Amino acid sequence: MQKPKQSTRLASSMERFTWPKNLSSSRKRTIQNLLPAQNPTKKLTNLFDAHSQTSNDTGQPPFVDHPVANVLGSVSNTLSLSSSDQFNEVVQVPSNACVRSEVSEGSESINTPLPRKTSNIRTRLDQNLIDGGHQRGTSDQKSILNSKLPSRFLEESESINTPVQRSPVSWSRQSLMEAATAISEDRADVAWEILTRLSAMPNPVVFYSEQKLMEYMLSALKSRVSPIDNPPPVAELFTEDHLLSAQSLYERSPCFTLGFMAANLAILEAASEQPSTNKLHLIEFDIGLEEQYRDLLCELFRRQAGNQSTLKITTLADSFNGEERLRMVGNRLSKLAAIMGVRLVFNVVSQKLSELSRDSLGCEPNEVLAVNLSFKLYRVPDESVSVENPRNELLRRVKGLAPQVVMLVEQEMNGNTAPFMVRVEEALAYYGALLASLQPEFWWAELKRVRAEEGLSRRLRNTVACEGVERVERCEVFGKWRARMEMAGFELKPLGQELAEATKPRLSSYWLSRGCTVKEENGGVCLGWGGRTLTVASAWH
Structure with missing residues (x-):
């Protein structure tokens, strides 16, 4: 007996499927048009590529009336994440890792090699729309995808034993503490290697105050290891600029x-x-x-x-x-x-x-x-x-x-x-809280906050990098x-x-x-x- 075509099987499964009561008719049509395709992911990706090529055109894209257009508009920002540096740097996938594809040929599923540094957000996107799309309105979908997919992405990557960086904040602090420990043990070459590597990498920290703290501590440790090439602030603490920064901090x-x-x-x-x-x-x-x-x-x-x-x-x-x-x-x-x-x-x-x-x-x-x-x-x-x-x-x-x-x-x-080492730990804890307290209440306070931060950078560097007088x-x-x-x-x-x-x-x-x-x-x-x-x-x- 000849096997039924995939579209026929999907159509019959749709007939047996019970739609949620609160699902709009337009959403039903969108899902129905997505499911019969032999490869919904490929179809959605092709449309996204077409949309990207015409995004600079003031006219309407050629597929504006396509039934996928509404879904594409709500998830285009999420798709762009798959090629962003943030996700590529966070997840390092082994070259021999495989992911089970949702696409089947006949009754057999296939294992597709997962390329290194490649996100599989697009592969899971169709299923996310089918499973969760009917539970929330279109207006909520973009925020749901933007907030949930990165977390799920990391969790699923861990399930295939991929080395994942759980927390960029902890990673940065840990690396800086390793460099500080090397300094305290008179292993300047090891400390400098760590600091040089961190300097060449983009700061992965998400929170603004934490990011500034990591930058200040990195600079302080570099001044400690190589004060000639990275002179720490001493005379600068007695200048008019530093006086103004102190006043901004107090305010x-x-x-x-x-x-x-x-x-x-x-x-x-x-x-x-x-x-x-x-x-x-x-x-x-x-x-x-x-x-x-x-x-x-x-x-x-x-x-x-x-x-x-x-x-x-x-x-x-x-x-x-x-x-x-x-x-x-x-x-x-x-x-x-x-x-x-x-x-x-x-x-x-x-x-x-x-x-x-x-x-x-x-x-x-x-x-x-x-x-x-x-x-x-x-x-x-x-x-x-x-x-x-x-x-x-x-x-x-x-x-x-x-x-x-x-x-x-x-x-x-x-x-x-x-x-x-105690000063390094104290500086991270103290200046971390202090930087967090400086967020401006109004836009006109931004200049004072920036000036205060400049002064805090000098203070932290002097605390960590300098000794004696x-x-x-x-x-x-x-x-x-x-x-x-x-x-x-x-x-x-x-x-x-x-x-x-x-x-x-x-x-x-x-x-x-x-x-x-x-x-x-x-x-x-x-x-x-x-x-x-x-x-x-x-x-x-």
Whole structure:
């Protein structure tokens, strides 16, 4: 007996097939026209090729009225994935691997060799349309294919024992850690081979912040291995560009902005403890965020209640903050103070650390004296760098001023005396969370985010690649700062949960919904992102 033709068998199977009730008649016709073809995949592919050749034509393609046209339009983006570099690089298929084809000749199926680096998305596309197309509308189909097919593609490739790269993110981190390990073991040639290979490959990371992190760490490790060919940033950390990047970071990351706000609240609380005077004198070693002083002026204006408040700001000029820049800040603040009716005295002094005293800074007995050390100490060398230990010397000088409150706000990262491998791990975790917190809320914030990222790149590279006096970035965790402050004679003034709660109104729903956290812990206010504490604000006297 002669075997029935394939189209006849398919037609009879369609007659026995029960259509879903919610399937439209147009969808039925489309599927019916696809099934009788001897090779639906080839037919769809040929149409796609014709569509690609006429895509630049302003007129309609010649097959616009074809029954496959609607399906082709919804899956053309998915078909293009089969030849993309992303899928070709992710899946490495052995040359002798075979895939069972859906096309049969008679009653026998055939095994078709699967070429190396070739996706079989097109082969499975017809079945995906038949099995799942009737469950969703045409408008949903493109998103379904674009989101589901890559995942299924990887899963099915694994089923034929194909070496698959599961996670590009993990792969990148793992390779970088292997290079760092080789560096720590004095195997510079091995490390350089890994770094060179990574440099020649496209960064496969999908998430933007993770991609930037991998680029920064790759550059840092290359500077560590070959500092002559890849000089790490040292002098760049004292330039105007880096100063601007620091300001952008303080403005764009809520963990830094809220640190300054917590400092303001603690300073105002100390002032309220002495109601006999309305004079507040703030010693500022590093004006990092001008907005901090604008908010302080606004709060003093709100609290003065008919009795004019006086705010004196004495700031110290250094190589990072020149006198000209500081005086420009003072001029802007003076204009704002005049509008609010708050008396502002802004002084810029240039003194050596050994010359600091109440007299040299113009301190008066009838004023509340506060010292702001927000993001200052981590850049001051300690005993591990210099026998003079400028960090402890600065704290002793500040203690000698007898201030009512000293505000300390620092980054929560173990990057000072930690071994090289610990610093690498800390940098990946810390800067990964920090970069994720910089996503702009509005388009006009994009420039500040880019500028902040440039500064973070320099910071990370300096942390990882440099040692000795060249390592400017020397962050500590709060426990170490607490021990150092206590050794200098300071006592912790617990900020409490009330101050932590007072900072939360500064957060918009945008930041809260994306993982920013504020909590009181060990007497300080911890500000974090995505479960990682990034900054800690604490008060001392």
